[in-house]
Amino acid sequence: MVQHSFxxxxxxxxxVAPLYNESANVVPxxxxxxxxxxxxxxxxxxxLVDDSSSDDTWERIHAVAAPARVRGIRLAHNVGQTxxxxxxFDHARGAVVLSLxxxxxxxxxxxxxxxxxxxxxxxxxxxxxxxRQDGLLLRxxxxxxANRLIGWLTGVRVTDNGCSLKAYRRELLDRLxxxxxxxxxxxxxxxxxxxxxxxxxxxxxxxxxxxxKYGPSRMVKVLVDLITLKMITTFRARPFVGFxxxxxLPLGLGLCFGVAWVxxxxxxxxxxxxxxxxxxxxxxxxxxxxxxGMLGLVAEVALHGExxxxxxxxxxxxxx
Amino acid sequence: MAxxxxxAPRATSRRSSEDTAGEIVSLIIPVVRRAxxxxxxxxxxxxxxSTVTAHYEFLFVFDGGFGPPxxxxxxxxxxxxxxxxxxxxxxxxxxxxLRAGIAASRGNVVMTxxxxxxxxxQGVAQLLDAVHNGADVAVARRCPRRDGWLNRLQSYVFHTxxxxxxxGFHDMGCGVRAMxxxxxxxxxxxxxxxxxxxxxxxxxxYRVAEIPLPQHAADARPRVYKPGxxxxxxxxxxxxxxxxxxxxxxxRFFGLLGSTLFAPGALITLVLLVQxxxxxxxxxxxxxxxxxxxxxxxxxxxxIGLVGEMIVYLKAPHRxxxxxxxxx
Numbered sequence: 001m002v003q004h005s006f007x008x009x010x011x012x013x014x015x016v017a018p019l020y021n022e023s024a025n026v027v028p029x030x031x032x033x034x035x036x037x038x039x040x041x042x043x044x045x046x047x048l049v050d051d052s053s054s055d056d057t058w059e060r061i062h063a064v065a066a067p068a069r070v071r072g073i074r075l076a077h078n079v080g081q082t083x084x085x086x087x088x089f090d091h092a093r094g095a096v097v098l099s100l101x102x103x104x105x106x107x108x109x110x111x112x113x114x115x116x117x118x119x120x121x122x123x124x125x126x127x128x129x130x131x132r133q134d135g136l137l138l139r140x141x142x143x144x145x146a147n148r149l150i151g152w153l154t155g156v157r158v159t160d161n162g163c164s165l166k167a168y169r170r171e172l173l174d175r176l177x178x179x180x181x182x183x184x185x186x187x188x189x190x191x192x193x194x195x196x197x198x199x200x201x202x203x204x205x206x207x208x209x210x211x212x213k214y215g216p217s218r219m220v221k222v223l224v225d226l227i228t229l230k231m232i233t234t235f236r237a238r239p240f241v242g243f244x245x246x247x248x249l250p251l252g253l254g255l256c257f258g259v260a261w262v263x264x265x266x267x268x269x270x271x272x273x274x275x276x277x278x279x280x281x282x283x284x285x286x287x288x289x290x291x292x293g294m295l296g297l298v299a300e301v302a303l304h305g306e307x308x309x310x311x312x313x314x315x316x317x318x319x320x
Numbered sequence: 321m322a323x324x325x326x327x328a329p330r331a332t333s334r335r336s337s338e339d340t341a342g343e344i345v346s347l348i349i350p351v352v353r354r355a356x357x358x359x360x361x362x363x364x365x366x367x368x369x370s371t372v373t374a375h376y377e378f379l380f381v382f383d384g385g386f387g388p389p390x391x392x393x394x395x396x397x398x399x400x401x402x403x404x405x406x407x408x409x410x411x412x413x414x415x416x417x418l419r420a421g422i423a424a425s426r427g428n429v430v431m432t433x434x435x436x437x438x439x440x441x442q443g444v445a446q447l448l449d450a451v452h453n454g455a456d457v458a459v460a461r462r463c464p465r466r467d468g469w470l471n472r473l474q475s476y477v478f479h480t481x482x483x484x485x486x487x488g489f490h491d492m493g494c495g496v497r498a499m500x501x502x503x504x505x506x507x508x509x510x511x512x513x514x515x516x517x518x519x520x521x522x523x524x525x526y527r528v529a530e531i532p533l534p535q536h537a538a539d540a541r542p543r544v545y546k547p548g549x550x551x552x553x554x555x556x557x558x559x560x561x562x563x564x565x566x567x568x569x570x571x572r573f574f575g576l577l578g579s580t581l582f583a584p585g586a587l588i589t590l591v592l593l594v595q596x597x598x599x600x601x602x603x604x605x606x607x608x609x610x611x612x613x614x615x616x617x618x619x620x621x622x623x624i625g626l627v628g629e630m631i632v633y634l635k636a637p638h639r640x641x642x643x644x645x646x647x648x
Contacts, residue, residue, distance in 0.1 A: 052525070052645075065648035072648035076525025083642040090640070091647075177636045180568040224575045228629045239630050243623070250619065274596070276603045284612050288619045295623040299630040306634045 011043040011068075012095060013115065016088030018081055019061070019102035020051040024209035026060035029104055030070055036108035047092055048102070050074045051084040082183040089173050097168045103210060105133065106165040107203040114167045114200055123172045123195035126158055126187055127165035127202035134212075142219050146184070146226075153230050154188040158199055161187055165202050169195075175311055184222065185229050192233035193311055237312050239303060243296025247289040254285030345369060345376040345448065346427030346501070350417035350514075352383040355435035356538065358393050362403065365433060368441040372448050378403045380435075381421040385411030415514040422504040430504045432517075434495035436538070438462065443533035447498040456503050456526035459489070459518045460496035463532035466540035474543070478553060485561045487519045489530060496533070512556055523564060525643050568641060570628025574621045582618025585611050 015033055019026065026048065033046055045068060050058045052075050061072035073087055085099060096118060100106040110127065117125045134140055143162050151157035161184055168176075172195050182189060187197050235242025261278040347365060351358070362378060369376050380397075382389045382405065389405050397403040406424060408417060422430055429451055431444065439460050450458035465472065479490060492515055499521070507520050522528045566573040588611030592602045602608055 062648055070648075074645045074647070076643040076645040077523070079642045083640070086640065087642045087644065179632070179636045179639070179641060220576075221572060224572050225569070227575070227626070228569075228571050231626055231629055232633045236630070236633060243626070246623075246626070274603065277596075277608065280608075280612060284616055288616060291620060292623050295627050299627050302627070302631045302634060311637070 010093040010095065011045040013037075013042055013098060014045050014047060014088075014092035014094030014096070015098045015100065015108075015111070016047045016049065016085065016092055017100055017102045018049045018051055018084035018088060019053065019057050020078070020081075020084070021053045021055045021057060022102045022210050023053070023055045023057045023060050025102055025104050026057060027064060028208075029102060029108075030064050032104070033108045033111070036111050040112070043094075044069070045092070045094060046070045047088045048072045049084045049088045051080070052076065052078040080181065082178050082181055085183055086178050089168075089176075089178075092173075095170050097170065097173055099164055099166050099168070101164040103207055103212075105205050105207060106163070107205060110165060110200075110202040111167075114165065114202070117198055117200050118167045118169065120198075121196065122198040123169045124187065124190045124197045125167045126160065126197065126199045127163040128158075128160040128199045129163050129204035130201050132204050133206035142222075146222055149226055150185065150188055150229070153226060154191070154233050156188040156191040156197065158187040158197065160199070161185065163202065163204075171315075175315070177311070180228075181218075181221065181225060182229075185225070188229060188233055192236075237303075239299035240293075240296035243292050243299065247292035247296075250285040250292065251289035254282050254287075254289060257282035257285060343373065343375065343429055344427035345373055345498075346379060346421075346425035346430045347376060347444075348379045348381060348418060348421035348425060348430055348432050349435050350381045350383065350414050350421060350432070351386050351389075351435040352414045352417060353386070355386075356437060358390060358435060359396065361433075361435065361437065362393070362396070364437070364441040365444060366402075368444045369431075369448075371442075372445045375427075376402060377426060379421045379425055380405045381417040381424075382407040383411055383413065383417050384408045413512075415509050415512060418514050419509050422501070425501065428501050429498060430501050431498040432495055437536035438494055438539045439496050439533040439536055443496070443531070444498075446531050446533065447496065450529045450531055451498050451500065454527065455529035457497065457499040457518065457521045457528045458531055459491075459528060460494045460533045461489075461491040461530050462494050462535035462539070463491070464534055466535045466537060468540070468542055470542050470544070471540075478557075481554075481557050482516075482519065482560070485519070485557065485564055487522045487528075489518045489522075489528075491530075492516060492518060511559075512552065515556070516560060519560065525645065568632055570632060571622075571625035574625025574628065578618045578621030578625065580618075581614045581621065585614025585616075585618055587611075589615065 017029060022029075030046055030048070034044070037044055048061045048065075048070065050061055050072065058072070058074050061074075064070055065072045071091070073091055075084060075087060079087075088099070089097060096115065098111060098114065100108065106127065114125050114127065132140055143160075147159060147161050150161055164183075166186065168190075172190055172193070175193050176186075176190060178186070178189070187199075191197050231239075231242055235245075257278050261275065261282050264275045264278055347369065349358075349361070358380065366376075366378070380389065380393060380403070384407070389407060393403075394405055397405045404424070406420060408420060412420075418432060421432075429448065431447065433444075439462060443460060447458040447460060467475075475491070475493060479492065482489070482492065495514075497517060503521060503526055507517065507524070509517070509520075513520060518528050518530070562573065588607055592605065592608055592611065596602050
């Protein structure tokens with residue numbers, strides 16, 4: 001991985017903003033970012049990632065682009081927020097990288113405070129939207145449930161996982177690969193890599209231009225993705241153990257039915273018919289547990305075949 | 321001798337490609353099964369392409385299963401350096417032949433042509449024009465078609481199914497395509513994927529132009545395949561659908577499928593359990609078998625989804641789903 005930190009030609013801070021059909025927000029966004037950091041001795045670059053918008057977002061970006069200060073990246077096809085963010089991270093050169101929404105709902109005036117928090121020795125600082133300006137039933141309530149679930153499953157208790165305003169150290173981003181819809185789980189994923197994570201209250205505004213791209217269909221997806229999240233944060237280096245944990249439930253059920261079966265056989269009440277039912281139930285669940293364990297071995301084979309660096313490959317510094 | 325300049329070393333050909341007219345076109349002809357007289361084919365397409373550029377090469381790629389390349393063609397390639405004949409060591413199939421051809425080509429534009437007349441050769445010029453004018457990939461569509469109703473019906477069903485996945489292409493069966501060479505190299509071609517090159521390119525975010533070219537009279541013969549071929553095409557479409565939607569999130573697919581099986585299974589067994597507690601015997605009820613089967617299938621599918629997620633996670637550091645079109 002390239003170390004950017006000490007290279008003077010690189011900016012101190014990169015701000016990454018993914019945009020999808022946000023043409024009216026481009027200019028105000030760039031102005032407010034530079035306005036918020038005016039007067040500070042910081043080398044700043046702003047990366048605007050156009051996720052293949054169908055409106056004139058790219059033309060607006062092109063108009064405000066300035067060498068080294070404001071850079072535009074136009075993606076070939078619409079890939080969604082996670083991949084657009086990843087495109088920005090891959091192109092950012094700063095020792096610290098900030099991400100924020102392209103819709104002006106985050107307030108760039110919070111950036112100095114976030115940077116300050118990062119300086120206190122954290123690798124990731126997450127914004128925590130105060131007085132969130134979104135609908136209660138379709139946005140805030142599901143989001144509250146999801147945050148609690150994530151905290152409970154992964155042990156990384158961040159109040160607001162969904163806030164896009166975040167600051168990362170370059171060393172963390174070099175190890176963090178986001179795909180699918182993982183932008184919702186960044187704190188948990190970062191913490192699983194050993195990152196120190198903090199959160200900070202930030203402002204939140206209602207949308208001024210454009211419209212939201214979120215719909216209710218994502219709730220089921222988030223639930224499924226949570227299972228994956230647990231799998232890859234806790235068990236990615238030992239999938240067999242993970243699958244055995246999953247197998248515990250069917251195994252327990254199988255044992256219960258097995259005990260009942262033996263009890264029925266030895267004549268603690270129960271007709272001959274229930275012996276058959278109990279036996280098949282016990283065998284079914286024992287079979288499911290066995291099957292899960294075998295799949296865990298398949299996952300171990302996949303892991304073993306991976307010769308390239310995985311996130312668990314340590315990066316080592318020799319101090320003296 | 322402008323005819324020979326196409327075979328200067330690669331560095332030179334790169335330089336010449338910076339001139340406006342100095343690009344090289346590689347015409348790749350994978351010969352796998354059916355083939356017309358390749359000498360006649362070469363004559364026709366050479367005449368057509370030379371109206372556009374003098375810098376071209378023909379690559380005939382013979383699959384190992386085809387048998388030895390015709391002697392006349394080999395003899396011609398010895399006389400004319402703009403003809404190259406490659407042969408794959410074994411029967412690898414058309415996709416592999418195309419990949420080998422693209423890898424061996426020296427041009428900066430590659431064009432694939434089937435080893436039989438599908439479209440009028442003059443159409444070559446239109447495809448190359450489209451690539452010059454900004455299309456990343458230009459594919460031919462046989463139009464007007466001279467095929468009978470049977471071919472049209474097959475083609476219609478096939479493309480309607482594919483359109484449910486993505487794209488909006490009308491003639492994937494047409495093997496006449498032109499593209500920038502780097503795009504040809506970047507497409508992940510394996511299995512039977514050569515058939516879906518327009519769709520694969522489109523899904524990678526490349527600009528794909530569909531150019532109507534009149535169908536060649538010789539191509540309009542009724543095509544009836546063995547049943548296995550139809551099954552394979554259907555499986556190909558299912559693969560594409562899965563890859564398009566769930567490459568990065570297998571658990572969403574297997575988990576959803578698994579839980580739609582698991583839920584009725586759980587419901588059935590619950591109802592049976594309640595009935596049993598009320599004193600109704602359930603051992604001789606076939607519906608018990610159904611419930612048990614659904615439960616088992618559901619668990620298995622979710623497990624497979626989890627393995628899939630593991631594999632995706634392991635591959636993620638080396639993979640990006642975005643492609644940058646331009647930067648400022």
